[in-house]
Amino acid sequence: MALFPISSKFEGDFVLKLVPVDTENTMAEVAAAAAEHSVGVHVPDQPGRPIRARAEGSTEAYPLDMKLSETGLGPTDTVEFYFE
Amino acid sequence: MALLERSAWYDLARSTEWTPSYISQDELFPPEMSGGEGIPAEVWSTYDEPYKVTYREYVDVQRQKDEGAYSVKAALERADLYNKADPGWISILKEHYAAVALVEYGASFQEARYVRWSKAPGMRNMATFGMLDEMRHGQIQLYFPHEYIGKDRQFDWSHQMMWSNNWVALGARHFFDDMLMTRGAAETSISANFAFETGFTNLQFIGLSGDAANAGDFTFSKLIQSIQSDEARHAQLGTPLLQMMIENGQKAKAQNLIDIAFWRSYRLFTILSGIPMDYYVPLEVRESSFKEFMEEWIVTQFMKSIEDLGLSKPWYWDIFLRDLDEHHHGQHLGTYSWRPTLWWNPAAGVSPEERDWLEEKYPGWNDTFGKVWDVMIDNFVSGRPEKTVPGTLPMICNVSQLPIVGTPGVSLKDTSIVFEGRKYHFASEVDKWIFEQDPERYKHHKNLIDRFLGGEIQPANLDGVLEYMGLGVISPGGDDAHGYAWLEAYKTALAPAG
Amino acid sequence: MTNHTPGGLPPIADPVGPVVQAGELADAVAEAVRIDNDDKRVDVRSRGSYVRIEVEGGECILRRTTIEEQLGRPFKMRDLEVSMPSFVGRIETGTEQFRFWLGQRPGAAQTDTEPTTQEVPA
Numbered sequence: 066m067a068l069f070p071i072s073s074k075f076e077g078d079f080v081l082k083l084v085p086v087d088t089e090n091t092m093a094e095v096a097a098a099a100a101e102h103s104v105g106v107h108v109p110d111q112p113g114r115p116i117r118a119r120a121e122g123s124t125e126a127y128p129l130d131m132k133l134s135e136t137g138l139g140p141t142d143t144v145e146f147y148f149e
Numbered sequence: 150m151a152l153l154e155r156s157a158w159y160d161l162a163r164s165t166e167w168t169p170s171y172i173s174q175d176e177l178f179p180p181e182m183s184g185g186e187g188i189p190a191e192v193w194s195t196y197d198e199p200y201k202v203t204y205r206e207y208v209d210v211q212r213q214k215d216e217g218a219y220s221v222k223a224a225l226e227r228a229d230l231y232n233k234a235d236p237g238w239i240s241i242l243k244e245h246y247a248a249v250a251l252v253e254y255g256a257s258f259q260e261a262r263y264v265r266w267s268k269a270p271g272m273r274n275m276a277t278f279g280m281l282d283e284m285r286h287g288q289i290q291l292y293f294p295h296e297y298i299g300k301d302r303q304f305d306w307s308h309q310m311m312w313s314n315n316w317v318a319l320g321a322r323h324f325f326d327d328m329l330m331t332r333g334a335a336e337t338s339i340s341a342n343f344a345f346e347t348g349f350t351n352l353q354f355i356g357l358s359g360d361a362a363n364a365g366d367f368t369f370s371k372l373i374q375s376i377q378s379d380e381a382r383h384a385q386l387g388t389p390l391l392q393m394m395i396e397n398g399q400k401a402k403a404q405n406l407i408d409i410a411f412w413r414s415y416r417l418f419t420i421l422s423g424i425p426m427d428y429y430v431p432l433e434v435r436e437s438s439f440k441e442f443m444e445e446w447i448v449t450q451f452m453k454s455i456e457d458l459g460l461s462k463p464w465y466w467d468i469f470l471r472d473l474d475e476h477h478h479g480q481h482l483g484t485y486s487w488r489p490t491l492w493w494n495p496a497a498g499v500s501p502e503e504r505d506w507l508e509e510k511y512p513g514w515n516d517t518f519g520k521v522w523d524v525m526i527d528n529f530v531s532g533r534p535e536k537t538v539p540g541t542l543p544m545i546c547n548v549s550q551l552p553i554v555g556t557p558g559v560s561l562k563d564t565s566i567v568f569e570g571r572k573y574h575f576a577s578e579v580d581k582w583i584f585e586q587d588p589e590r591y592k593h594h595k596n597l598i599d600r601f602l603g604g605e606i607q608p609a610n611l612d613g614v615l616e617y618m619g620l621g622v623i624s625p626g627g628d629d630a631h632g633y634a635w636l637e638a639y640k641t642a643l644a645p646a647g
Numbered sequence: 648m649t650n651h652t653p654g655g656l657p658p659i660a661d662p663v664g665p666v667v668q669a670g671e672l673a674d675a676v677a678e679a680v681r682i683d684n685d686d687k688r689v690d691v692r693s694r695g696s697y698v699r700i701e702v703e704g705g706e707c708i709l710r711r712t713t714i715e716e717q718l719g720r721p722f723k724m725r726d727l728e729v730s731m732p733s734f735v736g737r738i739e740t741g742t743e744q745f746r747f748w749l750g751q752r753p754g755a756a757q758t759d760t761e762p763t764t765q766e767v768p769a
Contacts, residue, residue, distance in 0.1 A: 081543060081552075
């Protein structure tokens with residue numbers, strides 16, 4: 066358990082946002098935390114479509130049940146979030 | 150009384166120069182203070198300032214300038230601009246005075262350093278006038294907003310801003326420390342006088358003066374043109390230095406200094422000029438868009454000055470031209486969203502008519518930045534104002550100190566490096582390039598996010614951040630300039646049928 | 648906008664000249680520039696609170712006596728500064744005339760070599 070900041074680049078948003086999460090969070094939980102600061106704030110909701118996460122520039126999404134600590138991401142690394 | 154022509158005695162009178170015998174040249178002009186290393190000693194005395202003025206002339210002309218500006222102010226004081234002007238215009242005044250007044254006073258130290266440390270006698274002489282100019286700019290731009298403090302506490306930032314840790318202050322200090330305060334006299338003159346003053350200050354101090362006159366604020370219009378008439382003179386300090394560097398085999402160094410200063414100035418002016426010109430100035434009085442003013446003053450006029458010296462456009466020219474359509478729109482969305490962090494009340498500037506104007510000036514705006522505004526407008530209209538202010542902080546650039554923004558779906562990206570084990574984030578390739586030009590210079594600075602994550606800001610939440618920035622301390626933070634009246638058009642449009 | 652020129656002419660080549668606060672002096676200076684550079688194209692563009700006065704070909708002469716004639720009263724060259732927030736090109740400031748000019752002479756080949764010595768102001 067450790068607080069871990071990431072930089073969220075949410076599809077459709079105009080600004081990178083600091084999102085505090087936890088190393089024990091799954092990527093589904095990380096995506097939900099990022100969504101809280103973008104969806105319905107600066108990005109329209111797309112109900113029913115899951116939000117996925119991938120390393121910036123990657124085409125491969127992280128598995129939803131992967132833990133943040135297993136991704137190899139460092140503090141404040143930028144993660145891309147998008148509606149599947 | 151018949152006076153000699155100035156040209157008959159000027160060169161002799163201003164060339165106060167001697168050869169030291171008790172100390173070395175390097176002790177008289179320490180390289181770290183004087184700069185211009187590698188330029189032969191005998192070359193310095195050939196520095197020929199293009200804009201010549203004597204002390205007698207200076208005092209006479211400056212008196213006329215002050216008389217003009219102060220008499221317009223006095224004549225219009227009873228006109229009650231504060232209550233009659235559009236609130237968006239008042240926000241421009243708050244932003245301008247706070248961002249500018251103390252910086253100008255700081256610039257008098259920059260000029261004072263030339264007076265002492267420049268190795269060129271002509272430059273020391275001209276810089277004396279430049280130093281007095283900048284004192285005038287500091288004083289007059291503290292005095293003019295003073296009449297508004299009794300009406301609105303946010304005007305107190307005119308004096309307080311540069312001493313605060315507001316995010317804009319962090320950006321301004323980082324910029325001005327880099328450009329004005331921490332390089333040798335010769336290098337500073339190229340960054341500050343040539344790139345910043347002959348280039349970018351025109352944008353705010355002349356471009357905005359037209360909008361001011363149209364908005365009925367003749368006091369401000371007169372004031373900023375008066376200030377710029379000083380700048381037009383002392384900004385010329387840099388040109389002969391550039392010439393000397395180029396002629397002595399230092400063209401690459403000169404180009405590098407300009408490339409750094411140009412981008413840094415441009416990004417700063419997206420906040421100072423870009424946002425106000427395209428969003429705060431009432432639609433009916435806008436003279437030109439920010440991009441059009443940039444094309445007039447920078448792309449055309451300033452670039453001609455650079456090329457006239459035999460230098461080139463900055464290497465990132467194509468990036469810059471694209472950025473003119475993008476960056477300040479993102480910064481406006483950011484400043485409006487995080488409006489509690491401002492000391493002014495931002496105008497949204499996105500009523501249906503204003504959006505038409507934006508779409509005309511920046512084709513594609515509605516499909517990109519406009520989409521984000523649609524979400525915010527929906528929140529306002531549907532009674533969810535709490536969703537219109539983000540619950541976290543933006544990521545911030547380690548050079549510009551501004552939020553890392555981009556065109557939604559097009560150009561938002563992180564640009565980062567790891568240097569000596571620390572991760573740095575940048576708002577563009579050019580900001581990263583600037584860092585890499587001299588990491589030792591930039592590596593120690595902590596941006597707002599570094600401070601927040603490092604535990605320097607307590608409590609570590611948004612309230613703690615606001616207090617750290619001086620909001621609720623110096624004055625209340627920002628809220629919509631027009632009390633959200635602009636939403637009425639959308640309420641009608643979005644009202645459920647029946 | 649920046650390409651807008653009077654009479655729909657193409658943009659002026661190698662423009663130089665003063666930018667003057669709108670008003671009586673701006674009008675007089677514009678007229679004086681036309682007179683003092685009568686063999687060259689002169690564009691005068693009103694931009695609201697300021698006026699751009701631009702002469703083609705990289706040189707603009709502005710004489711004190713010509714301004715005086717236009718104003719109908721004595722004028723000191725240094726007083727132009729009061730109303731001149733900017734100018735295009737480089738400047739040479741005398742008591743009888745100002746000169747705005749470009750160092751890279753029009754038509755001169757632009758090369759990447761280090762420029763030779765600066766043209767000595769007249």
